[in-house]
Amino acid sequence: MFLAWNEIKRNKLKFSLIIGVLIMISYLLFLLSGLANGLINMNREGIDKWHADAIILKKDANQTVEQSNFNLNKVPNDYKKQASLKQSGVIVSNSKNEENALLFGVTKNSFLMPQLIAGHKFKKDNEVVADETLKDKGFHLGDKLSLSQSDETLKIVGFSSSAKYNASPVLFTNNNTIAKVNPMLTKDKTNAVVVKDKHWKNKSLDNKLEAVGINKFVENLPGYKAQNLTLNFMISFLFIISATVIGIFLYVMTLQKINLFGVLKAQGFTNGYLAKVVLSQTFILSLIGTVIGLALTLLTSLFLPSAVPIVFNYATLLIFGVVLIIISMLGSLFSVLTIRKIDPLQAIG
Incomplete structure (x- = not known):
C-alpha cells in the first residue's frame, strides 16, 4: 500500500486523469440510480401507501x-x-x-x-x-x-x-x-x-373478476417495466464501461513501466507483491473517485428542480459504490497478468 500511494503522490497528473474519469462515471451512475428510484416512486408511491395485498x-x-x-x-x-x-x-x-x-x-x-x-x-x-x-x-x-x-x-x-x-x-x-x-x-x-x-388467494370470486397481487399489479402499470429495464441496462453498462476504462488506463501505465517492474523483479520482488501494489493503487483511485462522485451527486440533488423525479436510496448508493470499486479492481487484472509475464532480463535489456 505504501509503494502504491507513494507512486500516486509522485505522478499526480497521470493518476488524477484516472480519478477524473472515475468521478464522472460514478457521478453519472449515482444520478441514474436516483433517477431510476424517482421514476419507480412516481409510479407506485400512492399504491405503496395503501399497504394492500x-x-x-x-x-x-x-x-x-x-x-x-x-x-x-x-x-x-x-x-x-x-x-x-x-x-x-x-x-x-x-x-x-x-x-x-x-x-x-x-x-x-x-x-x-x-x-x-x-x-x-x-x-x-x-x-x-x-x-x-x-x-x-x-x-x-x-x-x-x-x-x-x-x-x-x-x-x-x-x-x-x-x-x-x-x-x-x-x-x-x-x-x-x-x-x-x-x-x-x-x-x-x-x-x-x-x-x-394475507389469505386473499383463498377467497372465491365471480368468474368475470380476478384478484391480482399488488406487486404484480404495479409491475404491469403502463411503462413501468420498460422504464426500469432501460435504466437498469444503462447502469449495468456503466459498470462494464468503468471496468474497461480503468483496465485500459492501468494496462497502458503498466506497459510504460515494464523496465521498472523488471528491475523490481530482479531485486527479488515477487509477482504476488507487485500484483498487490497494482490492486492497492486501483483500490485507492477507485475509492477516491467514487467518494467524490457520490459527494457531487448529493450536492447536485440540492439544486435540482422539484420537477426532476430523483430519489436516493442510501443503501443502494452504498452497494453501487462498493460494486464500482470491486469492478474497477477486476479491470486492473489485465495489468496483473502483464506483470506476471515480464522477464527481468529482457525488461532490463
Whole structure:
C-alpha cells in the first residue's frame, strides 16, 4: 500500500486523469440510480401507501383500473379489510395552472386515503383532497378547479402527502362527486376493490373478476417495466464501461513501466507483491473517485428542480459504490497478468 500511494503522490497528473474519469462515471451512475428510484416512486408511491395485498379487477380490463368496471355486490364482503376504488382521468385548472390528474372516489375513512399535511378531508360533494405534488405546481387550499371534460367545479379543501399513481398526481373525493364527473361510476359500480388480507388467494370470486397481487399489479402499470429495464441496462453498462476504462488506463501505465517492474523483479520482488501494489493503487483511485462522485451527486440533488423525479436510496448508493470499486479492481487484472509475464532480463535489456 505504501509503494502504491507513494507512486500516486509522485505522478499526480497521470493518476488524477484516472480519478477524473472515475468521478464522472460514478457521478453519472449515482444520478441514474436516483433517477431510476424517482421514476419507480412516481409510479407506485400512492399504491405503496395503501399497504394492500391485492386488488380486484374485471378480468378483461388488462389489469388497468380505469378500464375495469363492475358491480360492487359481485365482490364478497369477507376480506379482512377492503375498500372500493373509483378512478377517472381529469384535466384540472385553477385559472392560472392546468394539470393532468387522476380523480379517486373513496370513502372518507378509507385506508386508500394518504395522511393529510394541510386542510381537512372532504366533507361534502365536490370537495377534494389533492396530493402535495399539485401544491408544488401552483394549486392552493380553497382553489376552485374547473374540469375539461365536465361542468362540475371542485374545491381543494386539503392536501395529502405525495401520492402519485402511475406518475400522475391524485385528487381524492367521495363517491357522489366522481359519479357526477363520470356517470358510469354510479353508487353500485366501481373500478376496483383493494384488499388487505394475507389469505386473499383463498377467497372465491365471480368468474368475470380476478384478484391480482399488488406487486404484480404495479409491475404491469403502463411503462413501468420498460422504464426500469432501460435504466437498469444503462447502469449495468456503466459498470462494464468503468471496468474497461480503468483496465485500459492501468494496462497502458503498466506497459510504460515494464523496465521498472523488471528491475523490481530482479531485486527479488515477487509477482504476488507487485500484483498487490497494482490492486492497492486501483483500490485507492477507485475509492477516491467514487467518494467524490457520490459527494457531487448529493450536492447536485440540492439544486435540482422539484420537477426532476430523483430519489436516493442510501443503501443502494452504498452497494453501487462498493460494486464500482470491486469492478474497477477486476479491470486492473489485465495489468496483473502483464506483470506476471515480464522477464527481468529482457525488461532490463
